[in-house]
Amino acid sequence: MSLQLVWSNEQNDFEISESLISLLETILQKAGEAEGILEGEVDLMFVDDEQIHVLNREYRGIDRPTDVLSFSMVESLDEELDIVYEVEDESELAEITDVLGDIIISIPTAKRQSEEYGHSIERELGFLFVHGFLHLLGYDHQDKESEAEMMSKQEAVLAQVGLTR
Known part of the structure; x- marks a missing residue:
């Protein structure tokens, strides 16, 4: 298995082109290489502000839309619920555990x-995609030092694909 992007589009505000998906797949490969992650699956969903608002309120307790949410399948936080998988075949479990997590991006917020x-x-x-990917791996930006580290990693990946400021 290699690092794979699985995506879905749940919004009608912006056309998701094949060239955009190709760019995001390249970003995923570059970010994965930089972090030593060469296998796994990242699920990406494009949504509108209303959908991300509901998710932000439900999962983070923040009652407003946001630009990107990440739900890691790698991290194990005390406050997260244990997920129990029922499988008939052990090979199905291997497929489930290869998922790194979900990234959800609000297209209207990204456009603004x-x-x-x-x-x-x-x-x-x-930027939002690589930011979400780093969150899947456990990076955070709660203080200036960790924010600077994430920003540096994000900008390095984006520079590799020609998306500089």
Whole structure:
């Protein structure tokens, strides 16, 4: 198995092109190489502000839309519920455990942010995607040091694919 991107589109505000998906697949490979992650699956969903607002409220207790959410299958946090898988065949369990997690991106928020920052929607989506991927691996930005580390990693990956500011 290699590092795979599985995606779905649950919004109608922006057309998700094959070239965008190809770019995100390249970003995933570069970010994975940088972190030593060469196998696994990342599930990406594009949604609207209403959908991400519901998820943000339900899972984070924050009652507003956000740009990106990540739900890691790698981390094991005390407050997370244990997930019990019922499988008939042990090979099915191997497929389940290869999932690194889910990344959910709000297209309307990404569009607004790209305009605010004065760069392309592709750069903003690339930034949000690699940001979400790093969260799947356990990175966070709760203080200035960890935020600087994440920002540096994000910008390094984006530079490799030509998405500089």
